[in-house]
Amino acid sequence: MYRTHNNGALRANHINETVTLAGWVQKTRDKGFMIWVDLRDRYGITQLIFDEERTPKDVMERAKTLGREFVIQVTGNVIERESKNPKMPTGDVELLVEELSILNEAKTPPFTIEDATDGGEDLRMKYRYLDIRRNPVKEKLIFRHKVSIAVRNYLSEKGFIEVETPYLIKSTPEGARDFVVPSRMNEGQFYALPQSPQTFKQLLMVGGMDKYFQIVKCFRDEDLRADRQPEFTQIDCEMAFVEQEDILNVFEGLTKHLLKEVVGFEIENFPRMTYDEAMAKYGNDKPDIRFGMEFGELNAVAQHKDFKIFNEAELVVGIAMPGGAAYTRKEIDALVDWVKRPQVGALGMVYVKYNEDGSFKSSVDKFYDQDDLAQWAAVTGAKPGDLICLLSGETFKTRTQLSALRMELANRLGLRKSDEFAPLWVVDFPLLEWDEETERYHAMHHPFTSPKPGQMELLDTNPGDVKANAYDLVLNGNEIGGGSIRIHDKETQSKMFDYLGFTKEEAQAQFGFLMDAFQYGAPPHGGLAFGLDRLVAILGGQETIRDFIAFPKNNAGRDVMIDAPAKIDEDQLKELNLKITL
Numbered sequence: 001m002y003r004t005h006n007n008g009a010l011r012a013n014h015i016n017e018t019v020t021l022a023g024w025v026q027k028t029r030d031k032g033f034m035i036w037v038d039l040r041d042r043y044g045i046t047q048l049i050f051d052e053e054r055t056p057k058d059v060m061e062r063a064k065t066l067g068r069e070f071v072i073q074v075t076g077n078v079i080e081r082e083s084k085n086p087k088m089p090t091g092d093v094e095l096l097v098e099e100l101s102i103l104n105e106a107k108t109p110p111f112t113i114e115d116a117t118d119g120g121e122d123l124r125m126k127y128r129y130l131d132i133r134r135n136p137v138k139e140k141l142i143f144r145h146k147v148s149i150a151v152r153n154y155l156s157e158k159g160f161i162e163v164e165t166p167y168l169i170k171s172t173p174e175g176a177r178d179f180v181v182p183s184r185m186n187e188g189q190f191y192a193l194p195q196s197p198q199t200f201k202q203l204l205m206v207g208g209m210d211k212y213f214q215i216v217k218c219f220r221d222e223d224l225r226a227d228r229q230p231e232f233t234q235i236d237c238e239m240a241f242v243e244q245e246d247i248l249n250v251f252e253g254l255t256k257h258l259l260k261e262v263v264g265f266e267i268e269n270f271p272r273m274t275y276d277e278a279m280a281k282y283g284n285d286k287p288d289i290r291f292g293m294e295f296g297e298l299n300a301v302a303q304h305k306d307f308k309i310f311n312e313a314e315l316v317v318g319i320a321m322p323g324g325a326a327y328t329r330k331e332i333d334a335l336v337d338w339v340k341r342p343q344v345g346a347l348g349m350v351y352v353k354y355n356e357d358g359s360f361k362s363s364v365d366k367f368y369d370q371d372d373l374a375q376w377a378a379v380t381g382a383k384p385g386d387l388i389c390l391l392s393g394e395t396f397k398t399r400t401q402l403s404a405l406r407m408e409l410a411n412r413l414g415l416r417k418s419d420e421f422a423p424l425w426v427v428d429f430p431l432l433e434w435d436e437e438t439e440r441y442h443a444m445h446h447p448f449t450s451p452k453p454g455q456m457e458l459l460d461t462n463p464g465d466v467k468a469n470a471y472d473l474v475l476n477g478n479e480i481g482g483g484s485i486r487i488h489d490k491e492t493q494s495k496m497f498d499y500l501g502f503t504k505e506e507a508q509a510q511f512g513f514l515m516d517a518f519q520y521g522a523p524p525h526g527g528l529a530f531g532l533d534r535l536v537a538i539l540g541g542q543e544t545i546r547d548f549i550a551f552p553k554n555n556a557g558r559d560v561m562i563d564a565p566a567k568i569d570e571d572q573l574k575e576l577n578l579k580i581t582l
């Protein structure tokens, strides 16, 4: 037996017991006649003491050779500590060592294995296994485990069956590029790694599984974006004989359960908002509703004077920043510069100070009088002491810019509290989205999403207006997941592919199997998927997902520890009949 207890276990009631411990040397303090060692494992730290007078001589000698991160096993007697450490769960006791074996020596680690390490990001990634020994990383992995288990238990209790779907498949379009895997046995042919198990879970519904879920890896070869991983994990679900309402209810339940179980946060309000409303009120389809600052549309009260910029704008829209009237001229100028940065892209910003005495001072006093400004205050919900910020221009762009400003101001004002949770369903997404590059409509969610009843006809006349039975779960301004009610008949699915620009042959070649299946009694069905990595990070009160993944890729999509991606042997290439022509 390697150990009788772990390093977080010993308490005062163990005093006088003989125990065996194993673990890593966190640090040693050598006073010559006495040596203290902090012994660490996943469960905690126990202090060991080697004492010239009480510890055998050879053990004492060996103890002097211990270095950081050596792996050792010790046996000894639990004794009361002279100076107790109330900050450590094991702080009342120490182990007076009688036997010591060095199980493995260790090179000096490239960074300190402490909660606050001196290791930079790159170094920590290269030696991720050492990083995982540190509490902050270890605890995040354990936290992730708790979330996964809670998800599995909840869904299983609700009758969902976890079914594994294959990783070597044919492409499923979810808006990204596929990672492909050459097939040795089928020369010149490739598998694709799933961007999601979408078609398989639909086939499971045709197969009568009724309620499916899977905690599953998905792969998307997307352009590099901060905090995206080429492989990520989804909680993927599908249900048969359901309407949108049924799905929202089940996953609202799951979300509430997770918040309560894992972070002890009880949700009373679980609002729903249409996509149109989210865009109009927050300029964003994943609004953070932990704070107000809702948009006020000002066309009606701002386009009646000689101010050309507003008069020519499709939309004039503003928000009230609480307490912002106290901003100095310099601070306001900095804010104007902020919205003019290329990342935001506004041409300028009009502002109104709503003074504590009820008067207004604006950057457009030449054009608007106090009554006009009072109306703007009413529309944006501004109170004395606030600063009203207005942007104008083309509707979508202007909303996006004001949304960026709203988030920036909320961050500055400390309104985005990591221990507060505000989930929200955004529903009634458009079915299609215009793509500037290809100059055509694409499925906003994916091509298997059904239009709302009776809207299929609109496809020919006003495609941009067609709404889908599609929904997203938003948490604290992050899209946690989304899904839809699916098309479940061949004819509609085939029409949808036509509409999206697939030729009959392409649709048949890529999705013939799905449309065939629809001819053998496909039940009405729908589902969704949550991004587990992001969900876990947000529940853990963090913005970045990387630390919640045991072995993440860096921002360039590389695993710097194993050095992947990498070249493969000539022999391997030959076997696969592949040629690199670089």
Ligand code: ASP
Binding pocket: 174, 195, 196, 197, 198, 237, 482, 483, 484, 527, 528, 529
């Ligand atoms: N497959 C979709 C996705 O990965 C989720 C769904 O529609 O169920 O976003």
